[in-house]
Structure formats: structure tokens, C-alpha cells
Amino acid sequence: MKTQDYEFNWFIKKNGSGWETWRELASTWLEQKQYGIDHSRTAIARFLDEYLVPRFITDPIELFTLADQDYNKFLIPFELNEGYRVRQNNDVCRFIDWIIDTYYSEADDNGDPVPLFQNPFEKEQNPVRRQETVYNALPYAYIKQLRSILCPAPRGHFKQWQWAIDYSEIFFTNARFLKDWILVDESVIDKADPDCVWQKYTLDKQRKIRIDGALRTLEEGDSIYLIWSPVRAMALYLKLQLPLRTFQVRMLDSGEADTWRYSNGEWQMNAQHHFAEGSDKRPWQKGVFHRIITPDIGDVMTGMYINTNKTADRNKDEITRGYVIPWQHEEVLYWLEKLRNWQEKYNPISKPTSIYDLDYKHFGSTKTKIQRSEIGDICFLFRNAAAYRKRERRMPITDGYVNALWVALLAQLERDVAKKEHTLRDGAKVHFVDPKNAKRPLFPLHALRVSLITCYAIEGEIPTPILSKLLVGHSRLIMTLHYTKLTPVMMAKKMREAEGKIIDKEDDSLQSFLANKSIEEIGLQAAFKDIESLQTALRVRNPAGWQEKSIGICLAGGNTSPLVEHASIAGCWNGGDKLKKANRNQADLHAPVPHGIENCIRCRWFITSIRYIQSLTAHFNNLSYHATEAAKIAAELEGEQASLLDEEYFCEVNGTPFSKRDQLNSIDRRIERQKTEADEYCKDLVACFQVIRKVLSIEQNREEHDRKDKVIALGSAQDISPFFSFLDTKSEFRQLIQICDDAEVFADLKDDLKKTTAINHRSNMLNTMLMRMGYQPILMQLDDEAQLKLGNVMVNAMLNATKEPDKSKAMTMLSTYLDTEAYLKDAGLLEQGVQAIESNTGISIRTLANMATATLGVKKNGQSS
Numbered sequence: 044m045k046t047q048d049y050e051f052n053w054f055i056k057k058n059g060s061g062w063e064t065w066r067e068l069a070s071t072w073l074e075q076k077q078y079g080i081d082h083s084r085t086a087i088a089r090f091l092d093e094y095l096v097p098r099f100i101t102d103p104i105e106l107f108t109l110a111d112q113d114y115n116k117f118l119i120p121f122e123l124n125e126g127y128r129v130r131q132n133n134d135v136c137r138f139i140d141w142i143i144d145t146y147y148s149e150a151d152d153n154g155d156p157v158p159l160f161q162n163p164f165e166k167e168q169n170p171v172r173r174q175e176t177v178y179n180a181l182p183y184a185y186i187k188q189l190r191s192i193l194c195p196a197p198r199g200h201f202k203q204w205q206w207a208i209d210y211s212e213i214f215f216t217n218a219r220f221l222k223d224w225i226l227v228d229e230s231v232i233d234k235a236d237p238d239c240v241w242q243k244y245t246l247d248k249q250r251k252i253r254i255d256g257a258l259r260t261l262e263e264g265d266s267i268y269l270i271w272s273p274v275r276a277m278a279l280y281l282k283l284q285l286p287l288r289t290f291q292v293r294m295l296d297s298g299e300a301d302t303w304r305y306s307n308g309e310w311q312m313n314a315q316h317h318f319a320e321g322s323d324k325r326p327w328q329k330g331v332f333h334r335i336i337t338p339d340i341g342d343v344m345t346g347m348y349i350n351t352n353k354t355a356d357r358n359k360d361e362i363t364r365g366y367v368i369p370w371q372h373e374e375v376l377y378w379l380e381k382l383r384n385w386q387e388k389y390n391p392i393s394k395p396t397s398i399y400d401l402d403y404k405h406f407g408s409t410k411t412k413i414q415r416s417e418i419g420d421i422c423f424l425f426r427n428a429a430a431y432r433k434r435e436r437r438m439p440i441t442d443g444y445v446n447a448l449w450v451a452l453l454a455q456l457e458r459d460v461a462k463k464e465h466t467l468r469d470g471a472k473v474h475f476v477d478p479k480n481a482k483r484p485l486f487p488l489h490a491l492r493v494s495l496i497t498c499y500a501i502e503g504e505i506p507t508p509i510l511s512k513l514l515v516g517h518s519r520l521i522m523t524l525h526y527t528k529l530t531p532v533m534m535a536k537k538m539r540e541a542e543g544k545i546i547d548k549e550d551d552s553l554q555s556f557l558a559n560k561s562i563e564e565i566g567l568q569a570a571f572k573d574i575e576s577l578q579t580a581l582r583v584r585n586p587a588g589w590q591e592k593s594i595g596i597c598l599a600g601g602n603t604s605p606l607v608e609h610a611s612i613a614g615c616w617n618g619g620d621k622l623k624k625a626n627r628n629q630a631d632l633h634a635p636v637p638h639g640i641e642n643c644i645r646c647r648w649f650i651t652s653i654r655y656i657q658s659l660t661a662h663f664n665n666l667s668y669h670a671t672e673a674a675k676i677a678a679e680l681e682g683e684q685a686s687l688l689d690e691e692y693f694c695e696v697n698g699t700p701f702s703k704r705d706q707l708n709s710i711d712r713r714i715e716r717q718k719t720e721a722d723e724y725c726k727d728l729v730a731c732f733q734v735i736r737k738v739l740s741i742e743q744n745r746e747e748h749d750r751k752d753k754v755i756a757l758g759s760a761q762d763i764s765p766f767f768s769f770l771d772t773k774s775e776f777r778q779l780i781q782i783c784d785d786a787e788v789f790a791d792l793k794d795d796l797k798k799t800t801a802i803n804h805r806s807n808m809l810n811t812m813l814m815r816m817g818y819q820p821i822l823m824q825l826d827d828e829a830q831l832k833l834g835n836v837m838v839n840a841m842l843n844a845t846k847e848p849d850k851s852k853a854m855t856m857l858s859t860y861l862d863t864e865a866y867l868k869d870a871g872l873l874e875q876g877v878q879a880i881e882s883n884t885g886i887s888i889r890t891l892a893n894m895a896t897a898t899l900g901v902k903k904n905g906q907s908s
Contacts, residue, residue, distance in 0.1 A: 049073055049084060054091055061101050065091055068103070072141050086134035089121075090114075103142055107160035114164040129167045136166045185456060185475075190283050192455055193276055197374050200237035201381065207276035208240055210451050223276075223429050224269040226252070231389070232268060238385050240271035270389055272429040277382045278445050279452065282488060284375050285368070287349065289446075289488060290406075293439040294351045297383045297424035298330015300395050305332035305380060308373075310343060315387070318394045331379055331424060333367050344371050347379075350421070383424060390428035395420035396437045404441050449488045450476060463695070465704075592643055593658045593791040595651025603640045618646035638723040645730045653742050656735065661785035661792055663731045668782050668801060670724035677717035684710045777858035779805040780838050784854075787835050797827050806830045809837060809876075812861055816870055818877060819888050833880060840879030841872040 051066045069087045076083055094117060100106050115132045123131065139162045148156040192206050202208075211223035232241045245266045251258050261267065278292050298305065302321035304313040313319040321327030328334065333348040350365040398418045427440045453475040460473050477483040590601035602614030619634035636646040643649040644662065651659065687707045694701040772778070783805055786793040796802060810820035822830050838857065847853035860866060866873045877888055 049080070051088070051091065054088070057092070058096055062091070062096070064102065065095060068142055069138070072138055082130060083134045083138075086131040087138055089131065090135045090138070103147070104160070106139075107143075107147070107163060109163060112163040115167055132164070133166045136162060136164045139164060185460075186283055188459065189452055189456055190280065192452060192459070193280050193283070194378070198377055201271075201273045201385065202237050202240050204240075204273060204276055206452075206455060207273070207448070208271055210448070211271060223272045223274075225272055225389070225429050227268050227270050227389075229268045232270060233388070236388075238273075238381060239389070240273075241269060243268055272390075272427075273382060273385060274425050274428055274440055275444055275448050277378065278425050278440060279448055280378065281375065282445075284372070285347075289442055291349050291351050293405075293423075293425050293442070293445070294418075294421065295331045295424045296329045296348075296350050297386060297422045298328075298332045299383070299387065299392070299422040301328055301330045301332075302326035303328070303334045305330075305334070305345060305376070307380075308345070308376075310334050310345075329419075329421070332376065332383075335367070345376055346370060347372070347375070351418070379424070386424065386426060386428065390426060390436055392422060392426070392437050395422045396426070400434075401438055405438055446484075446488055450482055450484050453484050453486065454481070463691075463701075592649075593655075593789045594643060594662050595649055595655050595659075597643060597646075597648055598650060599646075599648040601641075613648050615640040615642075615646065618648050638727055642727060644727055644734060651734060651738065653738050656738055658789050658792075659731060659735050659738070661782070661789050663728065663735065664778070664785065665782050665792055665795060666724055666728045666731060668778055669799070670721050670728060671778070672799070673717045673721035673724060677714050677721060680710055680714045680717065684714060772855070772858070774858040774862050775804065776808050776861050777855060779808070780854055780858065783831060783835060784838070786831060793831065796831075802827050802831050802834070805834055808861060809834055812866055812873060813877075813888075815864075816866060816873055821880060821884075821886070821888055833883065836879050836883045837876040841876045844872050844875040 050070045054062060054066050054069075069091060073080065073084060073087065094114065095101075095106070100109070106112075114135055115128070118128045118131055121128075143158045143160055143162060144156060147159045149159060150156055193204060195203055195205070207223075227241075229243075233239045234241070243266055246261055246263055248263050250261045252261060278289070281287065281292050282289065299313075299316050300318050300320050301313055302319060302323070303310050303326055304315055312323070319327070326334070328348065329350055331347050331349075333346040335344050335346045336342075347368040347370070348365060349368065397420050398416075423437065423439045425439050426437050427444070428436055430436045430438070457473065457475045460475075465473055475485055477485055590597040590599075592601075599613035599615070599618065603616075616635045617633040618636035622632045622634055633647070636642050638645065644666075684707065687703055687710065690703065691701045691707065779801055782792070782796065782801060786796045786802075806822040806825075810822050813822075814820050822834060825833065841857055841860075842850065842853045845853045845856050847856060857872065860872055881887055
């Protein structure tokens, strides 16, 4: 088979023994490669058979001596996409380089090899990656419908997955293969198990069925017992819930060999399997259920371990491969546990499956011995229980097996949408499968939209039990720093006079440091995103071209211009990820900074240091507020959406038209927008947190004798870091008093806060407390600036009255005081706040009762006069 002939024997059979030199060179070079075997084999096969043979170049020296050769130009007529063409060209270039280095070089006087010939081909630069995928993303509303078709209830049993069960029953009409059905003895069936979907089938005619690789003939009248395998449907369900590649899903480990076992939301030592590995002190954790001790509060949570991660796994052993999603996704964990238990009961294994037993079809590509050894043995969660060969029942399902169900699921969605009379604007039918080819989906499986949380949960280090609650509107996240400084540069004064300027001495400024220190020294004491961008910006060390922000330095001078004539100038428009590497004619091409201009925390032109740590923390808390509010709005809209969906359902049941289609579509769009906004703010949040972690890590690792601006940790070992901790709270007031307090110090934050309703929300809460205690709601008619200032005066007075030296704890005490309405029984703190307002403004806040008395007095005087 040509696609798996890595010795290129087919080349000799086709063209004769005169090409043996090239065959041997090609097979030797390919054997030395550890990764990308299939791509390289395809590239070399085309080079040998379609470039060399027509030109009759049987000897490599002939190739080296021919003039005017352009292999890239040769590839153009094949109409390959640009990226693939460049890859094929470069694989051939590397092959020829290897031939010259290995066989056609001589050592010079120093023993270094000198090539005798030049490579006649040139490598090409990779093209700019498309900003948009070739395929449209499937709208979120349809993704939810697909989930509900597969899994009708968030928690239930596999017997309720009726659509997937019905789809599998195509076997009973005309198929020889059992598809998702397993032929079993009646004794295997547990009729009391709601996850055991079974049936007895009596043949109405003679049938031939492939069992364990052999075609068996069953006679008319024979009865067989079958169990339905939920494996394929579960793989698709997981793809609809998490942004995982199909290969990652298929390769997931069930955790049957892990030290700890996840069961009903709890963790216990694994006594279920004799092949379990590890110990309490050195646990073995390869399963998808991942036991995590949260570093912030010490709780045990359950994340998900993805044991493969494409190129990021190269040169990693089986323990360090993959990544953890530290998100306790209860619904997904519930069904994954269901599947693991089902496999243990109806498709058990006696040991982990050797990765060397897997074939090409299981990987979807060729894996070398190096790659297989890096992967290690796996207890496959998605092992193919319905495989017709019993030896393959411990191996993972294949790509094609999942894709077939995906096409069928899209076809069902298409029918459902048509039944509801949803059409395009011109009245045309909505298609999810190609009308001309029923096996071709218009929305391929790999084009599923990324879920809301996981992208930043994977990359970030924030305690995501908190982050995940934040995103669904259940919680608010506040970062609190725990540190002091030996010098008074930052902690001794908050620089209120400077309105956000952290440093008041030029000698201590970050600008001065950047202008006078080497790149190496800067790297040891400052946090930045990209060393190449830093080197570019510091080629001309002119601090006048930089701009200080409240959280650090913009090395692009605050340039927000997107004009074409500024193409070579640093700015927001090119502060994002690299799109294309530099070549002879063009510098590196970068995307704009994510989430809009002046989003410095995610920009490659941004640099900061420990001097800005307090403003960075304030910025973090502000981003947390924005993310929470966006998620809160999305949650409220989802409530409205649920009501409309219920109404739509009853209309369908009763056969009446549903008149609120436009309203439902509008809510779908609004939910998508708010979730996208929350998503972007959470990415900002993670980026900010990573900068803070890096700054504090740099500070922590400084030499002991370097005491200048040294940070001293005050946090306890229970904190996520000795320098700071996270507060997970449901109190909006707690979050508001934190960010409003920061806003009075940092001007940039204040400007941002004025664009939101945060100041008004806090004022409304304070006014409510004042009015319930009979005081005048003095903040009601003030502008934002005055509300912020006077509200802070009132809050700070109440904080001082708590006598709690830790301001963060005092804020928590005060928020509890307001949220629980404790002021109705003890007005002590409130009275301190009222006195502070009166002292600051010179205005007496009369109680409402006194105001009413005074008003009546005026009327009486008016009547008597």
C-alpha cells in the first residue's frame, strides 16, 4: 500500500531498479524523522515520481548541477493550497540539504563539513494564516439544539439518548455490521441498569453478520441479544461541550489505572482495579478525571486532563504531555463518569492498552516509535466496545466512525429546523448537509465553536472554580495583595496627588531603567509579552517615544492610529500575535491587540515592573467586574430565552403558530454578544494575572543582597501566592467598593469606570441604606465624579470604624453589614459614614422625618402669613 510504504518500494516497482539510489536516500532520510512522517513521505513521493522521473535525473549530482530549478514553481500547477505547497517545497529542500550534508561534504582544516554542492532549491516562508476559517462557525443556538438531540436531559441515563439509539438501528434493515450494537450472551445484560440499552432480536430471514472478523451466518428464527454502545454518541457530545480536537477526545484516558478514583463527585483511593498505579504521595494521574487541590483555598476539585496536545507534546514523556482544564464542568463530568462505568461493566479491560498495538487508522497518521513511546499506554475511555474484532474493543474509536454520526446529527438538525419553518431570509431551506452529497457536512466537526471558559482556563492560572462561577454569574472575583515594601516608593504613599502616577522620582522610573539597562537586565526585572518586540522597541532608546500608563509603559508611545502609512510604526494595530514571519521583502506581520485599542495588558509593546503592582491589581479587579456584569446579563437573557423556548414547545405540541420567533432570535444574538464580551474580558483577566504572577516571581527570585524596592511577602501558605489571594464572593457591593476605592487613585481606572454603571450601582446601595435608616439619599442627584468621591469618603469612614487593620477584611465586613441589613439593628458604622459626609461637605444630612417636619412648618408659615 503506497500510503504506508515508507521504504518507497513502490517507486522501484513502478520505475525500475535504476532509481535505487534515490529510493535508498529517501527511505533513510524518512527513517530519521521523528514527527510529520506522513507529510514528508507525500512530499518526497511527489518529488521522486513527478519531478525526477520525467527529467530522468537518476543521480543526485545531476540534480545539483542543473541550472534554473524552481521546485516551488513546479508545484503550482498541482493547485495545492498555499500552506501545503510551501510545506511540500520545504520538505524537499530539507531532504536535499540532508543529502548534501551527509554524502557530498568534506571537512575543512577545523573538521567542520563544507558542502561540495549548493541546494538547487530554496525554502519558502509560510503564508499568512487566514484570519477567518474557510467554514462558517455553527451558531451557538444550533449547538445547543444539537446537544439536546443527543442528550435530552443534563443528568439522566443512556436509555434516554433515543435519537442516537434509533440511528444505530439501521443495522436491523440492511447492514452486515452491528454499528453501535454489541452481540452478547443474555447473561451479560443487566435489565435493571438504566444505562444498559438492550434488545432481543429474532431474525425474520437468514442474515450474515461480521463477528470478530469473520462473517457468520444466522438462520431465520434465530434470536440474538444486543447491547447498545454509547461510546460514539458520547464522543460527539463531548465535542459539543468542549473545544477539543476529535483526536484528543478519542485518546482520552478513563483513569482506570489512576491512583485516585472519581466517583459520584467524590475522590477515593482506587481499589476497583488491580492494575492501578502510584501512591498517595506520588499519585498516577493520566485519566480525564483530574484531582486538583486548589492552591487558593485548599479544596479538592475535579478538572479534566487532556492527555494529548498536538505539537506542544513533542519531546515530552507520557506524564508531562497534555494539559489540565481546571474547570469543574459538572454536566460533562457526570456523563464522562457514566461512560467510564459503562465501559468497566460491559467492555472491561485487564490492563492499559499498549500504544504499540494501535494501527494507522486509530491515529489517523503514522506515529514513529519515538512518538509512541512519548504517548505511553492508555486505558482508553472511548474504546470501541462495538468493534467487530474483539481485540479492537480495547482500542479507541476512529475518526470516520465519529464523523458519520456527526453528519447524521446535522441531517436531523436540518429536519428539525425545517419542521419549525425556520428559513433563510429569501425563504430558502436552511442546510447543514450538502444537498448534493448527503455525506458531506457544510459544518465540519472540527469547525465547532470554542466553548466559553476553557480557552483561558487552559492557559491561565487563576483558580477556575471561582472563574467558572464568575462566568455564569454566580460569583465575583477580587484579587487582594499581601505585601509591604522596605522603601517608601510605593506602599508608604498611594500617590493620590499624582492621579495614577506610581513613581515620582525619575531615577526610579521604569523609563529610566529601560533606557539604561541591557536587554538581559531588563528581562530579569520587568514583565513583558514578547522579547522580539522588546528588542525592536529598544533599538533606539528614547524615552520620549514611550508613554507611561497607570499599569506600565507603552513602548509604542500610545499610538492608536490604524492608518496604512503608519504600517512600519509600532502601535495598537500591530500589538497582537504574529501572523507571518519576516522575509526578504517584509517584516513580521502582527494582528491588532486583542479586545480593542489600548488593551495594554495583552499587547506585545507593553512592559511593566513591580513599581506598578498595585495598579495592576486594581486593573485585575476592574476586569473581573466587567466580566461578571457581561456574564450576568447573559444569564438574565438565558432566563428569557428559556421562557420563550418553553412557549415555542407548547405551540408545537398544540399545533399553534409561534409568534415570537424574531424575539427569540434577537435574544440568541444578544446572549452570544454578552458571552463573547465576557470571554474577552476573562482573557484580559488571565493576561493581567499572568503579568502579576511574573512580576512577583521576578521579585521573589531577586538576589538576597538586592534590597532596592524589595517586596516582602505577608501572605500565608494557604494563599495561591504569599503575595496575594483571591476572594470569591457573591456580594456585588464588596466588588464595587473595591474598584471605586481603586478608581480614586488611578485616573485611567476612573475614566473606565465612568463608562459603566458601577458608580451608580454603589451609590444606589448606599442611598438605599441611608433611606432605610431615615436619612436623606444625598448621593442621588450628584454627578459621577462627586458620587465617587463622596461615596469613598462614606465607605472609608465606615471601614475605619470596623477597627479591622486589614483593609480587605474590613471591606468584606462592611459588605456583609450592608447585604444582611445589619445596620437596621446596629447603626454604628452607618452613623460614622454620615458624619464623614457632613464633615467633608459641610452639609447636614437631615433625616427624612426632620425634612418632613421642616416642610410642614414652611407650609404652615405660608398659610398663616
